[in-house]
Amino acid sequence: MKISVVGLGFVGTVTGACLCEMGHEVVGVDLDQGKIDLFARGRAPILEPQINQLMADVWRSGRLRGTVDLAAAVAETDVTFVCVGTLRNTDGSQDISAVESVIQQIGEAIARKSTFHSVVIRSTVLPGTTRGHIMKLLERATDGSVGERFGLANNPEFTREGSAVADFRAPSRIVVGEIDMQTGDRLASIYSMIKSPIFRTSTEVAETVKYADNSWHALKVVFANEIDVISRFAGIDSHGVMDIFCADNDLNISSAYLKPGFAFGGPCLPKDVNVLTHWCRSNGLEVPVLAHISESNEHVIARASSEILGSGLTRIAVLGLAYKAGVCDLRGSPIAALVQRLLKEGRQVRAFDPDVSRGRGLATRHDYTDDAFDGLGTLLVDDIDALLEWAEMVVIMSHAGQYSTALSKLLPRHAVVDLTGRRGRV
Ligand SMILES: NC(=O)c1ccc[n+]([C@@H]2O[C@H](COP(=O)([O-])OP(=O)(O)OC[C@H]3O[C@@H](n4cnc5c(N)ncnc54)[C@H](O)[C@@H]3O)[C@@H](O)[C@H]2O)c1
Incomplete structure (x- = not known):
C-alpha cells in the first residue's frame, strides 16, 4: 500500500517507520523542514529506543521518503494517516486546530484526485469528532461524500513512548473504527502482518476506547498512590500491599467488575469504602479518588x-x-x-x-x-x-x-x- 503519514512526532515517526518495515511505501509529511530533512535521510526526528536502527533499515529499502508538500503526498498515496498533535486549551477543552488544518489540505488534495483516498485519524480526538466535525470538513473540502471519493476511519494509537516500536510491532490489539468498509478493509490489509486481534468497530467506539485506556491507566496510578498514602500512615510498605493486591487475578487484575451496569452495593463495599475514607478524613489523609467513590x-x-x-x-x-x-x-x-x-x-x-x-x-x-x-x-x-x-x-x-x-x-x-x-x- 502507498501510505502518507502527516505529523512526524512520536506517533507519526513510529507509525511511518513501522509501516515501511511491514513492506508498505511511506511518505512522511511535516511542517517542520528540519524534521523532513532527517526523516527523508533515514534518520529519526525523535528520541526513542530502536527507532534509529529501524529508520536506517527501512530507508535502505527505498520505500521511505519525506516532504513538506502534503497535497503531493496525498496525490501519490492511497491512504493518509493523520498523526499531528492534539492539544489542551487553558480551559481544558481540546485544541484540534492542527487536525483541522491538515484535514482541509487533505480534502482539497482529494478533490483533485481521480482515485479513492482513505483518511485515517490516528491523533487522539474526543468521541464523535471523526464522524462529526472531521467528516463534515472533508465533505466540504472534497465536495463529495464519505464512501464515494474518500473513506474515513479512526485508528487510535496505543503505543507508549519509550517502547513505541516494540508496542507497534506487537500490540495487545488493533482498533479500527471505520465509517466506510473500503477504508476498514484497507486498514485490515495494512495490519495483516501483525498477529494481534483486530477490532473493527465504529469511529465513536474507537475514539472512546482510546480515552477509556488512558483514563484507566491514569486511575490505576492514582489509586496505587492513594493506597500508598494509607500505607505510609499505617507504617507499612505500600509495595508489599500492592504486590499482594496484584497477585489476585480473579477479582483485582482482571476483567471482573469492568462491565458497566448498576451501582455497587452489598454488606461490604459501601460500608468499607465509607469507613476507610472517614478514617482518612479524620487523620488528615488526602485520598480524593477513594473519597469520591460513594458519590x-x-x-x-x-x-x-x-x-x-x-x-x-x-x-x-x-x-x-x-x-x-x-x-x-x-x-x-x-x-x-x-x-x-x-x-x-x-x-x-x-x-x-x-x-x-x-x-x-x-x-x-x-x-x-x-x-x-x-x-x-x-x-x-x-x-x-x-x-x-x-x-x-x-x-x-x-x-x-x-x-x-x-x-x-x-x-x-x-x-x-x-x-x-x-x-x-x-
Ligand atoms: N506521544 C504519544 O506517546 C502518543 C501516544 C498515543 C497517541 N498520541 C496522540 O497522537 C497525536 C500525536 O502525538 P505526538 O506525541 O506524536 O505529537 P508531536 O507533537 O510529537 O508531533 C506532532 C507533529 O505534527 C506536526 N504538525 C503539526 N501541525 C502540522 C501540519 N499542519 N502539517 C504537518 N505537520 C504538522 C508537528 O510539526 C509535529 O512534528 C496526539 O493526538 C497524541 O495525543 C500520542
Missing part, C-alpha cells in the same frame, strides 16, 4: 431514579431486589435504595426476588431483609403473571435464571429500564 455510585442510583420518575409511569415492577442475584441480603442494596426513592415520590412499586422471599422465610429475625428495608413485606410478590399484568414499567436488576420466566413474559406495552446495561442505558 459516583450515588449518581448511578440518581440517574436510574430520574429516568424512571421522568417516564411519568406509576406502577413499577422490579425484578431483583437484593444487591446481586442469588443472595437474599438487602443490606446496602442499591436497588432497594432506588425503590425507596420511588416510593417516596409516590410511585407504586412491587418487587419479585425469589431469593429475598426465601431468605425471609428462613430467618426468625429478618436482619438481612426486613431490617434493611422498611415495609418490605408489602411489596414482595411471588406471582409473576399477576405482577406483569399490573405493571406499566419493569425495572430489571438481573438476567439470572430465576428471572428468565419473567423476562420471557415481558409485553410490548411494558416500558423497560434495564439496569444491567444490556438494553438501553440508564
Whole structure:
C-alpha cells in the first residue's frame, strides 16, 4: 500500500517507520523542514529506543521518503494517516486546530484526485469528532461524500513512548473504527502482518476506547498512590500491599467488575469504602479518588431514579431486589435504595426476588431483609403473571435464571429500564 503519514512526532515517526518495515511505501509529511530533512535521510526526528536502527533499515529499502508538500503526498498515496498533535486549551477543552488544518489540505488534495483516498485519524480526538466535525470538513473540502471519493476511519494509537516500536510491532490489539468498509478493509490489509486481534468497530467506539485506556491507566496510578498514602500512615510498605493486591487475578487484575451496569452495593463495599475514607478524613489523609467513590455510585442510583420518575409511569415492577442475584441480603442494596426513592415520590412499586422471599422465610429475625428495608413485606410478590399484568414499567436488576420466566413474559406495552446495561442505558 502507498501510505502518507502527516505529523512526524512520536506517533507519526513510529507509525511511518513501522509501516515501511511491514513492506508498505511511506511518505512522511511535516511542517517542520528540519524534521523532513532527517526523516527523508533515514534518520529519526525523535528520541526513542530502536527507532534509529529501524529508520536506517527501512530507508535502505527505498520505500521511505519525506516532504513538506502534503497535497503531493496525498496525490501519490492511497491512504493518509493523520498523526499531528492534539492539544489542551487553558480551559481544558481540546485544541484540534492542527487536525483541522491538515484535514482541509487533505480534502482539497482529494478533490483533485481521480482515485479513492482513505483518511485515517490516528491523533487522539474526543468521541464523535471523526464522524462529526472531521467528516463534515472533508465533505466540504472534497465536495463529495464519505464512501464515494474518500473513506474515513479512526485508528487510535496505543503505543507508549519509550517502547513505541516494540508496542507497534506487537500490540495487545488493533482498533479500527471505520465509517466506510473500503477504508476498514484497507486498514485490515495494512495490519495483516501483525498477529494481534483486530477490532473493527465504529469511529465513536474507537475514539472512546482510546480515552477509556488512558483514563484507566491514569486511575490505576492514582489509586496505587492513594493506597500508598494509607500505607505510609499505617507504617507499612505500600509495595508489599500492592504486590499482594496484584497477585489476585480473579477479582483485582482482571476483567471482573469492568462491565458497566448498576451501582455497587452489598454488606461490604459501601460500608468499607465509607469507613476507610472517614478514617482518612479524620487523620488528615488526602485520598480524593477513594473519597469520591460513594458519590459516583450515588449518581448511578440518581440517574436510574430520574429516568424512571421522568417516564411519568406509576406502577413499577422490579425484578431483583437484593444487591446481586442469588443472595437474599438487602443490606446496602442499591436497588432497594432506588425503590425507596420511588416510593417516596409516590410511585407504586412491587418487587419479585425469589431469593429475598426465601431468605425471609428462613430467618426468625429478618436482619438481612426486613431490617434493611422498611415495609418490605408489602411489596414482595411471588406471582409473576399477576405482577406483569399490573405493571406499566419493569425495572430489571438481573438476567439470572430465576428471572428468565419473567423476562420471557415481558409485553410490548411494558416500558423497560434495564439496569444491567444490556438494553438501553440508564
Ligand atoms: N506521544 C504519544 O506517546 C502518543 C501516544 C498515543 C497517541 N498520541 C496522540 O497522537 C497525536 C500525536 O502525538 P505526538 O506525541 O506524536 O505529537 P508531536 O507533537 O510529537 O508531533 C506532532 C507533529 O505534527 C506536526 N504538525 C503539526 N501541525 C502540522 C501540519 N499542519 N502539517 C504537518 N505537520 C504538522 C508537528 O510539526 C509535529 O512534528 C496526539 O493526538 C497524541 O495525543 C500520542
